[in-house]
Amino acid sequence: MLMIIDRILLLVYRNLVAAIDKVFLIWQVAFPVVYIFVAGYAYTAMMGNQDIKIGSLSVTYTSFLTAGMIGFNVMNGSTVAGSIIWNDKRNGMFQQLLVMPFSKVQYIIGNLITIILIGLASAAVIIIIGFPTMFGHVNITLWTIPYTVYSLVVGSIFFGSFTITLATKIKSSEGYNVISNGLFLFFAFVSSSFYPAQGLPEPLYVAFYINPLTYIVDISRAGIFSHVNGFTNIEVIIISFLAATVFLIATRSMVRMKI
Amino acid sequence: MCKSNPVSMHKSEYCISVSNLKKQYGKNNAYVVNSITFNVRYGTVFGFLGPNGAGKTTTLKILTTLLDPSSGSVCIFGKDLVKNQSEIKKRIGVVSQNPSFEANLTIERALDLYGMLWGLRDRKIRKEKVNEILETFELGSIRNAKNDELSIGQRRRVQVAREFMHDVDLLFLDEPTVGLDPSARRLLLDYIKAHVKSGLTVFFTTHIIEEAGYLCDEIAVIDKGKIIAFDTPAGLKQKYGRGDKTIELTFKDMLDKSFIDLLNTTISKREVNGEDNNNKNNSRSHIDVNGTHMVRITVNNAEQIMAEILQLVYINGLNIESIAINPPSLEEVFLSIINETQGKKMANE
Numbered sequence: 114m115l116m117i118i119d120r121i122l123l124l125v126y127r128n129l130v131a132a133i134d135k136v137f138l139i140w141q142v143a144f145p146v147v148y149i150f151v152a153g154y155a156y157t158a159m160m161g162n163q164d165i166k167i168g169s170l171s172v173t174y175t176s177f178l179t180a181g182m183i184g185f186n187v188m189n190g191s192t193v194a195g196s197i198i199w200n201d202k203r204n205g206m207f208q209q210l211l212v213m214p215f216s217k218v219q220y221i222i223g224n225l226i227t228i229i230l231i232g233l234a235s236a237a238v239i240i241i242i243g244f245p246t247m248f249g250h251v252n253i254t255l256w257t258i259p260y261t262v263y264s265l266v267v268g269s270i271f272f273g274s275f276t277i278t279l280a281t282k283i284k285s286s287e288g289y290n291v292i293s294n295g296l297f298l299f300f301a302f303v304s305s306s307f308y309p310a311q312g313l314p315e316p317l318y319v320a321f322y323i324n325p326l327t328y329i330v331d332i333s334r335a336g337i338f339s340h341v342n343g344f345t346n347i348e349v350i351i352i353s354f355l356a357a358t359v360f361l362i363a364t365r366s367m368v369r370m371k372i
Numbered sequence: 373m374c375k376s377n378p379v380s381m382h383k384s385e386y387c388i389s390v391s392n393l394k395k396q397y398g399k400n401n402a403y404v405v406n407s408i409t410f411n412v413r414y415g416t417v418f419g420f421l422g423p424n425g426a427g428k429t430t431t432l433k434i435l436t437t438l439l440d441p442s443s444g445s446v447c448i449f450g451k452d453l454v455k456n457q458s459e460i461k462k463r464i465g466v467v468s469q470n471p472s473f474e475a476n477l478t479i480e481r482a483l484d485l486y487g488m489l490w491g492l493r494d495r496k497i498r499k500e501k502v503n504e505i506l507e508t509f510e511l512g513s514i515r516n517a518k519n520d521e522l523s524i525g526q527r528r529r530v531q532v533a534r535e536f537m538h539d540v541d542l543l544f545l546d547e548p549t550v551g552l553d554p555s556a557r558r559l560l561l562d563y564i565k566a567h568v569k570s571g572l573t574v575f576f577t578t579h580i581i582e583e584a585g586y587l588c589d590e591i592a593v594i595d596k597g598k599i600i601a602f603d604t605p606a607g608l609k610q611k612y613g614r615g616d617k618t619i620e621l622t623f624k625d626m627l628d629k630s631f632i633d634l635l636n637t638t639i640s641k642r643e644v645n646g647e648d649n650n651n652k653n654n655s656r657s658h659i660d661v662n663g664t665h666m667v668r669i670t671v672n673n674a675e676q677i678m679a680e681i682l683q684l685v686y687i688n689g690l691n692i693e694s695i696a697i698n699p700p701s702l703e704e705v706f707l708s709i710i711n712e713t714q715g716k717k718m719a720n721e
Contacts (some may be wrong), residue, residue, distance in 0.1 A: 123488065123489055124489075126488070127485060127488075127489060130477070130485060131474040131476055131477050131482070131485055132474075132476070134476065135476075200475070204471075204472060204473055204474070204475050204519075205468065205470050205471050205472025205473065206472050206473070206474065208438065208468060208470070208472065209466070209468065209472040210489075211437070211438060212436045212437060212438060212461065212464070212466040212468075212544075213461065213489060213490065214458060214461045214462045214490075215489075216458070372433070372438050372439070
């Protein structure tokens with residue numbers, strides 16, 4: 114078991130050192146920060162400084178958006194998992210790693226841990242940079258912060274497995290980019306990342322809750338604003354089940370992939 | 373099934389043992405590898421040759437755990453390959469036909485990372501190993517370059533060099549010298565030879581047949597998924613060369629058509645008279661004229677026919693600059709094996 118963990122950690126190290134483009138990592142953090150400070154203040158002004166309701170809690174739009182960007186960023190960062198596979202396939206390293214003492218399952222887990230680390234690190238940076246926007250609303254407690262961390266981890270597993278499945282199924286990198294970008298656009302804007310689900314027309318509300326990103330963002334936000342309730346726990350169960358299912362699909366897809 | 377002692381690495385024992393190996397992609401498709409059986413001894417170089425699409429790469433993929441066999445058994449280091457993949461993979465190195473590289477890293481950094489992935493944890497030892505490899509493979513001048521800044525030959529050299537970052541007992545080389553210039557090619561082959569002397573076993577595929585002759589202790593020729601010949605390079609030459617030799621004559625004078633015709637008649641006469649070593653049916657005697665001063669005569673009875681050729685030369689008043697009698701090259705033997713198999717197949721059809 115220790116040997117397996119050791120191999121997975123080696124793959125994670127390799128991903129961080131060799132497989133991920135540094136410019137992408139910078140963009141990964143810069144992109145949500147631009148959203149927070151540009152879209153956040155622009156929409157706040159447009160809405161006449163109106164607060165957003167999260168259950169009984171009332172927060173400014175910028176703090177709502179900053180908290181949402183953490184979950185949103187997890188989804189964005191997860192594209193790395195698929196990109197690692199594509200780059201490794203293109204550069205011949207996928208096959209090379211598999212003739213070394215690494216298995217396909219270890220390779221997948223290594224990729225997922227990589228994006229979990231990226232997700233957590235970028236979430237920390239977003240919280241630090243975006244803290245002024247959330248000042249007065251953030252209420253992180255030992256009881257609620259695990260919800261935020263859990264949502265980031267499970268979110269990374271869900272979206273990472275999702276992009277891994279796409280990367281193993283789609284035959285060209287262009288096709289992979291078009292499909293993943295298209296789907297992620299839907300995930301991003303039909304979710305509670307940018308606006309609350311409460312008060313939406315019913316079809317849109319249903320679409321929000323078909324979207325796994327809504328659960329991830331809701332749970333992460335509940336942790337940050339200390340607003341955990343029964344519905345949050347139901348969301349935890351749903352997203353955990355979905356993540357486990359997609360992880361199994363990704364593993365199966367990877368194991369069956371022709372080399 | 374796997375009988376040999378996994379700890380012992382004696383030359384009399386088998387490092388790789390393949391029995392009735394079959395591979396089929398999809399139930400209704402033909403077998404890409406069809407019941408092949410061979411053994412590779414420890415501390416030897418085993419050449420696996422065959423034309424394109426013969427089943428070489430599929431076999432290699434099975435032996436390196438990338439593909440599962442459809443049936444048959446493969447034992448490596450005395451252990452069943454399917455059941456002990458992880459253990460076996462720790463002791464093998466693979467240089468695949470396709471390029472593989474870390475695009476974002478310099479050569480030095482990539483070698484260091486490769487060493488780390490192979491379990492070389494000590495940074496100092498890794499650094500020493502990297503420097504040794506860079507020096508041995510003459511890569512020092514490009515240590516700070518990235519892969520896309522290298523020529524094809526340099527990339528290939530890095531790919532091969534990388535496998536020596538860790539200790540391997542069995543090295544799979546799939547066309548390792550493609551893109552290398554002759555000196556780099558010889559450097560690599562000699563480096564491998566030196567490692568084989570110290571116990572390394574090598575499974576080697578190549579299209580450059582002379583390389584196989586230079587490096588391999590035993591050669592298997594595969595065609596259409598079946599092994600059609602298996603022997604030492606000398607054994608293959610003896611078995612499939614059928615005693616053919618090439619007489620290479622270089623003249624000081626320019627050759628004319630009438631002399632070539634006379635040579636042809638002399639050789640043909642021997643065949644008709646059945647003097648060609650009783651090998652009439654399979655005779656492949658022929659003459660190739662190379663330029664205006666050189667002629668190559670391939671015959672089965674070079675020593676016997678030599679006197680007649682020299683007499684012809686004397687009668688025609690020609691002056692010889694040099695004479696050489698050469699045994700068949702491994703390439704000629706390889707082509708002969710492939711052609712013979714295809715001929716037999718066509719005859720059966």
